[in-house]
Amino acid sequence: MVKLVSIFFGCVFALQIAAQDAKPSFEAYVESLKHEAKALEFSDAFLQQAFTDVTFYKRAIKADKNQPEFKITLDKYLKTRVPDWKVKQAVELYNTHQPLLEEIGKTYGVQPRFIVALWGNESNFGKIQGNYSIVSALSTLAYEGRREAFFKKQLFAALQILNEGHISQDKFVGSWAGAMGQSQFMPTSFLTYAEDYDKDGKKDIWSNPADVFASIANYLAREGWNDQITWGRQVRLPENFDLSLAGLNKSKMQSLAAWQTLGVRRFDGSDLPNVDLQASLIMPDDEHGRIYLVYSNFHTLMRWNRSTYFGSAVSYLADRIKKGA
Ligand SMILES: [Ca+2]
Numbered sequence: 200m201v202k203l204v205s206i207f208f209g210c211v212f213a214l215q216i217a218a219q220d221a222k223p224s225f226e227a228y229v230e231s232l233k234h235e236a237k238a239l240e241f242s243d244a245f246l247q248q249a250f251t252d253v254t255f256y257k258r259a260i261k262a263d264k265n266q267p268e269f270k271i272t273l274d275k276y277l278k279t280r281v282p283d284w285k286v287k288q289a290v291e292l293y294n295t296h297q298p299l300l301e302e303i304g305k306t307y308g309v310q311p312r313f314i315v316a317l318w319g320n321e322s323n324f325g326k327i328q329g330n331y332s333i334v335s336a337l338s339t340l341a342y343e344g345r346r347e348a349f350f351k352k353q354l355f356a357a358l359q360i361l362n363e364g365h366i367s368q369d370k371f372v373g374s375w376a377g378a379m380g381q382s383q384f385m386p387t388s389f390l391t392y393a394e395d396y397d398k399d400g401k402k403d404i405w406s407n408p409a410d411v412f413a414s415i416a417n418y419l420a421r422e423g424w425n426d427q428i429t430w431g432r433q434v435r436l437p438e439n440f441d442l443s444l445a446g447l448n449k450s451k452m453q454s455l456a457a458w459q460t461l462g463v464r465r466f467d468g469s470d471l472p473n474v475d476l477q478a479s480l481i482m483p484d485d486e487h488g489r490i491y492l493v494y495s496n497f498h499t500l501m502r503w504n505r506s507t508y509f510g511s512a513v514s515y516l517a518d519r520i521k522k523g524a
Pocket residue numbers: 394395396397398399400401402403407410
């Protein structure tokens with residue numbers, strides 16, 4: 200029996216070694232990606248060109264494995280993410296681009312300050328877009344295998360963007376995770392939401408302000424944005440408030456009148472607005488941190504990025520722009 204067991208484990212061990220050996224080299228994996236892409240009707244010549252100099256990015260793997268989960272408080276996050284200099288820049292850029300922003304805001308039904316707030320939070324107003332080759336970053340992450348199906352889908356979407364000629368290959372760069380341009384769209388988001396606002400035939404979210412603003416606005420509009428209302432507001436709770444009422448789940452939304460009856464007040468202690476709106480109560484940290492009542496627009500921001508910290512930073516910057524502009 201002892202012998203049988205050891206033979207069994209010996210076999211398992213041998214199989215594990217075989218499985219490790221079976222992982223292809225990155226180069227071989229890229230060949231298989233090209234092969235799959237060919238079935239999607241990209242030409243040989245295009246694929247040859249698109250994968251020229253494809254590089255394995257060790258750093259992308261490292262970054263993917265070490266994504267910081269927020270251990271800081273929301274207050275600290277907002278200070279880091281939306282420092283005063285960023286608010287100042289946001290207001291300046293809002294004023295610089297005001298006619299274009301207002302035109303696009305009207306066209307899509309999105310208040311311009313939210314376009315600028317997303318622009319600032321995603322790429323520091325276009326200044327930090329990432330320098331990784333998109334094809335290399337996505338090939339690397341697909342090869343790593345933890346989320347292979349997701350990154351392959353993004354890679355094939357990226358190839359489509361390149362093939363459609365929206366951007367030249369040498370400028371086809373972004374974050375290590377494949378987020379691109381001033382709006383930091385993933386390739387599939389680009390295909391769904393990016394806009395060619397100036398009608399030059401290219402959806403240029405890397406360097407054309409009109410395309411960048413319109414693409415951001417289009418994303419929000421398509422995900423249900425309502426420009427007649429804002430995102431929500433910071434509130435305070437009465438003592439002994441039932442904290443189980445908090446949460447982003449839509450089943451927990453209540454009218455402002457109902458929240459008012461429950462004792463929720465604006466942060467300055469005054470009554471909630473007397474308007475017919477549904478709102479969710481959220482506590483991104485806990486009951487000791489910032490507490491917000493948020494409207495449907497905040498739920499739209501959650502579709503852009505599921506982090507309530509991110510949504511809070513965008514909302515916070517949009518409010519500061521409103522005060523400053
Ligand atoms: Ca364009």
